[in-house]
Amino acid sequence: MFMQSENIPLFPEQASTFAWQVDYLFFYITAICLFFGLGVVLVVLAFAYKYKEQKKFASPRNIHGSLVLEFTWTAIPFVLAMSIFVLGTIVFHNLYSMPQDATEIFVVGKQWMWKFQHGTGQREINELHVPVGRKIKLTMTTEDVIHDVYIPAFRTKADVVPGRFTYLWFEATKPGKYRLFCAEYCGLNHSGMGGWVYVMEQKDFDSWLSGTDADKTPVQAGEDLFNNKLGCASCHAGGDTQRGAKLEGIFGKEVKLVGGNTAQRDEQYLRNSILNPGGQVVEGYQPIMPTFKGQVTEEQLVSLVAYIRSLSPDAASAPSTGSGNGTGTETESEDKAGDDQGDK
Amino acid sequence: MDNVETNNGGQQEQELNYLNNGHSVRSWLLTRDHKRIALLYVLSVSFFFLVGGIYAGLLRVELLTPQSDLFEAATYNRIFTAHGVIMIFLFLIPAIPATLGNFFVPLLIGAKDLAFPRINLLSWYLYMGGAGLAVWALMQGGVDTGWTFYAPYSTTFSNSYVVMTGLGAFVVGFSSILTGLNFIVTIHTMRAPGMTWFRLPLMIWSHYATSLIMILGTPVVAITIVLLALERIARVGIFDPSIGGDPILFQHLFWFYSHPAVYVMILPAMGVMSELVANFSRKRVFGYEFVAFSSIAIAVIGFLVWGHHLFVSGQSFYAGMVFSILTMIVAVPSAVKVFNWTATLYQGSLSFDTPMIYAYGFLGLFLVGGLTGLFLGTAGMDIHLSDTYFIVSHFHFVMVGGTVMGYLGGIHYWWSKMTGRHYSEFWGKISAMLVFIGFNLTFFPQFILGYLGMPRRYASYPEEFQVLNIFSTLGASVLGVGYGLPVIYLTYSFFFGKKADDNPWKLPGLEWRTSSPPPTENFKETPIVTWEAYDFSEDNGIEIERTPETEVQPSS
Numbered sequence: 087m088f089m090q091s092e093n094i095p096l097f098p099e100q101a102s103t104f105a106w107q108v109d110y111l112f113f114y115i116t117a118i119c120l121f122f123g124l125g126v127v128l129v130v131l132a133f134a135y136k137y138k139e140q141k142k143f144a145s146p147r148n149i150h151g152s153l154v155l156e157f158t159w160t161a162i163p164f165v166l167a168m169s170i171f172v173l174g175t176i177v178f179h180n181l182y183s184m185p186q187d188a189t190e191i192f193v194v195g196k197q198w199m200w201k202f203q204h205g206t207g208q209r210e211i212n213e214l215h216v217p218v219g220r221k222i223k224l225t226m227t228t229e230d231v232i233h234d235v236y237i238p239a240f241r242t243k244a245d246v247v248p249g250r251f252t253y254l255w256f257e258a259t260k261p262g263k264y265r266l267f268c269a270e271y272c273g274l275n276h277s278g279m280g281g282w283v284y285v286m287e288q289k290d291f292d293s294w295l296s297g298t299d300a301d302k303t304p305v306q307a308g309e310d311l312f313n314n315k316l317g318c319a320s321c322h323a324g325g326d327t328q329r330g331a332k333l334e335g336i337f338g339k340e341v342k343l344v345g346g347n348t349a350q351r352d353e354q355y356l357r358n359s360i361l362n363p364g365g366q367v368v369e370g371y372q373p374i375m376p377t378f379k380g381q382v383t384e385e386q387l388v389s390l391v392a393y394i395r396s397l398s399p400d401a402a403s404a405p406s407t408g409s410g411n412g413t414g415t416e417t418e419s420e421d422k423a424g425d426d427q428g429d430k
Numbered sequence: 431m432d433n434v435e436t437n438n439g440g441q442q443e444q445e446l447n448y449l450n451n452g453h454s455v456r457s458w459l460l461t462r463d464h465k466r467i468a469l470l471y472v473l474s475v476s477f478f479f480l481v482g483g484i485y486a487g488l489l490r491v492e493l494l495t496p497q498s499d500l501f502e503a504a505t506y507n508r509i510f511t512a513h514g515v516i517m518i519f520l521f522l523i524p525a526i527p528a529t530l531g532n533f534f535v536p537l538l539i540g541a542k543d544l545a546f547p548r549i550n551l552l553s554w555y556l557y558m559g560g561a562g563l564a565v566w567a568l569m570q571g572g573v574d575t576g577w578t579f580y581a582p583y584s585t586t587f588s589n590s591y592v593v594m595t596g597l598g599a600f601v602v603g604f605s606s607i608l609t610g611l612n613f614i615v616t617i618h619t620m621r622a623p624g625m626t627w628f629r630l631p632l633m634i635w636s637h638y639a640t641s642l643i644m645i646l647g648t649p650v651v652a653i654t655i656v657l658l659a660l661e662r663i664a665r666v667g668i669f670d671p672s673i674g675g676d677p678i679l680f681q682h683l684f685w686f687y688s689h690p691a692v693y694v695m696i697l698p699a700m701g702v703m704s705e706l707v708a709n710f711s712r713k714r715v716f717g718y719e720f721v722a723f724s725s726i727a728i729a730v731i732g733f734l735v736w737g738h739h740l741f742v743s744g745q746s747f748y749a750g751m752v753f754s755i756l757t758m759i760v761a762v763p764s765a766v767k768v769f770n771w772t773a774t775l776y777q778g779s780l781s782f783d784t785p786m787i788y789a790y791g792f793l794g795l796f797l798v799g800g801l802t803g804l805f806l807g808t809a810g811m812d813i814h815l816s817d818t819y820f821i822v823s824h825f826h827f828v829m830v831g832g833t834v835m836g837y838l839g840g841i842h843y844w845w846s847k848m849t850g851r852h853y854s855e856f857w858g859k860i861s862a863m864l865v866f867i868g869f870n871l872t873f874f875p876q877f878i879l880g881y882l883g884m885p886r887r888y889a890s891y892p893e894e895f896q897v898l899n900i901f902s903t904l905g906a907s908v909l910g911v912g913y914g915l916p917v918i919y920l921t922y923s924f925f926f927g928k929k930a931d932d933n934p935w936k937l938p939g940l941e942w943r944t945s946s947p948p949p950t951e952n953f954k955e956t957p958i959v960t961w962e963a964y965d966f967s968e969d970n971g972i973e974i975e976r977t978p979e980t981e982v983q984p985s986s
């Protein structure tokens with residue numbers, strides 16, 4: 087939109103029915119602030135210029151005050167503040183009152199990931215696919231501390247509070263990919279607890295909903311899970327700056343764990359890494375990897391393990407489950423993961 | 431006054447004042463003189479400002495790049511918590527009341543000391559004790575909850591020194607309660623003869639309002655900390671829903687104190703501001719009564735707006751509405767103050783000495799801070815802005831732009847009274863301007879970042895936010911220089927500065943009618959007040975006209 091330049095965005099994208107309401111409210115308040123702010127500054131500057139001392143320690147005429155002025159400059163700000171309040175409350179009401187005809191999606195926050203479940207059963211992690219032009223209502227809770235779902239392009243957010251449900255609704259107006267943040271400080275990896283909201287045309291959304299993995303090899307399925315569905319790539323890809331351990335070329339090698347033990351990285355180890363990461367933290371890393379216990383099926387686990395193995399093409403040949411797809415896939419997938427990270 | 435004869439030439443034998451009345455360490459550490467205690471406070475809060483500032487610098491450097499490169503997230507989280515805890519509890523809350531307030535409340539009303547000198551000393555020891563606990567917790571590894579200590583993260587999940595830090599804040603809280611109590615009793619009972627309520631300088635009114643908040647609000651945060659510790663240590667279910675508590679309850683209790691605490695920080699600065707504007711325009715503050723009562727209004731209404739911190743927390747729509755309208759209302763008395771200060775300049779005789787530069791700076795920064803509060807008090811707007819850099823910027827404008835400008839302005843204004851020396855006007859003006867410019871450079875980009883949606887407390891952030899963060903860090907380095915300079919030239923002045931007159935600006939306030947530095951008992955004779963506050967009505971100097979017994983006018 088306006089004030090937008092290539093690399094330095096100055097104004098957020100507008101992608102929901104709230105965006106323009108909130109932005110107009112913003113402009114209204116800004117106008118009032120400029121009126122008062124600039125007004126006072128100009129008057130002060132004018133006075134400072136005009137009444138600069140002519141003689142040291144002069145005693146100018148004393149003015150005690152003026153009831154009329156006091157009344158005026160109490161009343162005008164009061165009235166303007168009330169007008170802001172009224173407009174703000176209307177917008178607040180629109181954001182706050184949940185529509186009856188919305189599609190419901192369940193959200194569970196936990197340190198440090200977002201889990202979404204669609205009414206049709208699809209589950210997603212750190213990603214949310216929604217159709218454009220339909221009202222969506224998020225019914226949210228958390229397994230641990232307070233988190234907060236925040237989608238700046240939609241101009242809405244809501245805390246996710248343990249022990250109760252909170253709600254958030256929106257209607258997206260523009261297909262695209264928008265940032266999802268956790269906006270309530272929730273501990274170690276708070277700033278990593280984000281993801282994307284994908285707004286899709288209805289037909290794309292329908293095909294996304296019915297998308298199947300039937301025709302993929304375990305490695306391909308694992309790659310898809312790793313990069314897209316489970317959000318592993320958000321920590322495990324990105325080169326030098328990634329937060330998670332490097333997974334390329336590790337299979338079959340020894341690993342030093344926090345606490346002094348070592349372990350052999352075999353299939354069982356990878357499986358444990360995914361289901362119970364806190365139990366075997368790799369030395370040199372923070373224990374921020376969330377457990378995926380209960381979120382991945384056995385089938386998906388097999389695919390993930392196959393994929394991670396494929397990242398170590400020259401590991402001593404290991405038993406069973408589909409052989410690594412070779413170097414081609416590996417570089418490809420790495421590139422892709424890299425892209426995902428750098429994406430806007 | 432009567433000391434004028436000895437001070438007139440400036441070169442006579444040293445007169446006994448509060449500074450040279452005893453040189454031993456003991457005479458300082460066991461002093462009951464409010465002026466010495468104030469100086470102890472000046473040293474300690476300035477030290478913690480420095481420490482908090484170093485933490486801020488580390489954060490800004492880390493934020494130069496999107497990734498975590500200087501520190502890991504774990505360290506970053508501890509650093510921003512340390513920055514917040516130190517700046518709020520150890521610097522901003524005591525900054526003005528415990529230093530300038532302690533020194534000048536008695537002087538401005540013509541009293542010999544505060545009502546309870548021993549309690550005053552005790553409050554400094556409590557402050558140091560609490561600060562010691564907090565520092566100890568920091569050295570053990572710190573806290574990672576943010577200064578807001580939100581439950582259940584703080585009570586159940588965090589593996590850091592929450593209870594120890596909380597205990598520190600708890601103890602420091604008592605120091606603040608005692609200071610407030612002391613001020614209230616002093617202002618009620620120890621005003622000089624003739625010093626009626628409506629002759630009080632506005633600094634006193636604002637400290638009175640501040641004290642009300644200190645004694646009514648601080649116990650609530652103290653209780654909240656106790657509950658937090660109970661849940662964390664003994665697993666009594668208060669806030670954590672998994673053991674039967676309610677996490678939103680914590681936020682209500684916490685903000686019931688912590689919103690008014692913002693006024694503990696800003697009201698004293700507004701008091702200083704009234705002094706500066708009046709004295710450097712050489713006029714009575716326009717609408718004195720309105721400025722005075724707006725302080726009380728802010729203190730009272732300020733207790734009813736805490737829920738604006740909970741617009742996105744799942745509080746009901748009606749609660750949100752009520753807190754929103756009350757927040758709008760509390761903005762009005764602040765606006766009234768600003769208009770009255772502006773009107774005071776009208777037909778004044780304005781000087782541009784360093785303290786007044788700070789006053790202009792305060793006005794600019796407080797305007798931005800206050801006006802951006804309108805965005806955040808508007809529920810429909812706050813949903814988007816809450817917990818982003820917009821709010822970070824807003825409260826820095828109010829609390830740092832306001833309180834620190836007031837603190838520095840006041841320190842410069844009364845420096846000659848406190849030390850009997852002059853500082854370098856040149857460096858004073860340079861640093862005041864650096865602070866103003868650096869401050870805007872640091873925090874303006876953060877408004878934009880906030881509107882773009884960058885959440886606060888992020889150790890790493892998306893790349894598109896980098897450029898604005900770089901600007902902010904650059905601004906912070908200018909700001910750092912601006913804050914560093916006064917430490918140097920004021921220290922220099924304290925030891926080597928040019929000797930100052932008792933009343934270098936020819937001002938009418940009581941504090942200017944005693945020697946610089948004042949004697950331990952403040953006034954050789956109890957002053958009798960027959961004039962209004964800020965009465966500049968005579969051309970030829972104030973003392974002669976106002977205190978007929980004095981014959982000699984100190985020459986400048």
Ligand SMILES: [Cu+2]
Pocket residue numbers: 233234268269270271272273276277279
């Ligand atoms: Cu979070």
Ligand SMILES: [Cu+2]
Pocket residue numbers: 688689692735736738739
């Ligand atoms: Cu508040």
